[in-house]
Amino acid sequence: MEEYKIEMKINGERLVATTQADESLLKFLRRNGFFEVKCGCEKGECGTCTVILQGKAVKSCITLALQANNKEVWTIRGMEKFELGRKLQESFVQYGAIQCGFCTPGMILVAKAYLDKNPIPDRKEIKREIAGNLCRCTGYKKIIDAIYAVAEENKKMN
C-alpha cells in the first residue's frame, strides 16, 4: 500500500512522518508516541479521542491522518502551554471531575475549544457542549462543575 509523507504541527512542534491512506489520526498519533490521545469506541461515539484540529475539537478516530496534513493539532499534553488549559486541569482536580480519567483528555479539550470562543457560558451551554463525550464515573456533575468554575472565574476577570 502506498505510503504518504505528511507533516503537521503537534502541540506546537513540527512532525514529519509517513502514513497510509487508511490510518486514522488517532492511530497515527498513538503510533508516534502521543499516547495521551485515548482510544475508546473508535467509531465517533465516546469522544475520548478528541483532539483540537485547526482550533476545533474533532474526534480523531473518524478523521484520517491524511486529513490533518499541513494542519495544527493539539492534544491534552499541549494544554499546559495555555493559561486556560492549566486552569481547566486544576479545576478538574479540585472538583474531583476525574475518577478513572479515561474521558478526561476529551473533556478538557472540548471545554478548552469551547471556552476559547465563549468564555462565559452558563451550565446549560456547558452541558450541551460536552454532550457526545461519555463519562461512566462522575455522572457528569463534577465535570460540569469544574468547567463552570473556570467560566465563573472568567466572568470575574471581565
Add this chain to the structure above:
Amino acid sequence: MHNTRFLTQEFEYFVPHTLSEALDLLFTYQDKRTKILAGGTDLLVKMKTLGIGVDYLININEISEIKNVELDKGLKIGAAVKLSQLEKMKAVKEEYPALYEGITSMAAIAIRNMATLVGNICNASPAGDTIPPLVVYGAKLRIVSKKGERVIPLEDFISGVGETILKRDELVSQVIIPEPYKDLGSAFCKKGRVKADIAKINLAVGIERDGDICRDCRIVLGSVFSKTLRAYKSEEILRGKVIKDDLIISAAKRAAEEIKPIDDVRSTAEYRNELARVMVEDTLHIAWERAGGKRW
C-alpha cells in the same frame, strides 16, 4: 460486535484543489468504488462498522469553490461547509430557524466541526436531521459532473435508505435554499433518548401566513419511512384555511396516520405513531406563532 480498530481495506486517497480536478477523478474512476470524503463522520464509521468497500477516496475539503456560503436572496451552501460553520451564522438562526434547530440537535460538537450539510443529505439516512427542514424551505441541489450540471429539488433526490439518484460520476456541489416567504413560520422538533442522539422521530413544519389564513404549508417527517416523508394529506387540511386549534389537532392526527414507521432499535412503530401526533401538533403551534399568527 464489529471490530472498529481498523479500516479493513486498502484504498487510494486524493486531495483535489479545484472542482474540475475532483470531477475528472470521479469520471476516471466511475467504474470503481469511489467515494467523496467531506466530513467522514458517517463514511468512516460505515467503512469501519459495515465494511463498505472503497477503492478511491476523494477529499473535497481543499476545494475553495465549495467552502463558501453565499448570502444572496436565500442561501447557497457549498459541499465542504461544516455544520458548525452554519450554526454560527446569524442568517441561518434568524431566517431558517428549523434548519438551525435541526443542526444543533445533531451529534456532538466534535462531529459537527467535521460533518457537512451536503454530507448529511447524501448519506440519505431516514433519520437525517437536516433533511426535513431543508424540504420545508424548498431546498434544491446543484449536481455537477464532467459533462455538465443539473439542479433538482431535494425532495426528488433521496430514493431510499442510503440511496440517492446521484450518478457515479456526479457530486452535489451546493445546496440552494430560496429566500423564505415574508410571513413564513417554521420549526423543527426531534425526539431522541438523550441529547446528541439519533432521532426516534424528527420533523419540520413551515406555515406561510396570510392574515388568519394558512396560505401554504409543509409538514415533513423523518425516521418514519424509508426516506423523509411529506404529510401531504395533513398539509391539505391546513392549506387555505383559517387556522384554529381544532384544525391543527386534526392535521396532526392525519399526519400520524400518513406515516409508515417500523420497529427498530430506537423505538416501536406503535410509539412512533403516538409520538408523531403530539410532535406535529406542538410544532405546528410553534410555527404558527413564529409566522405571527394568534395563539388561542
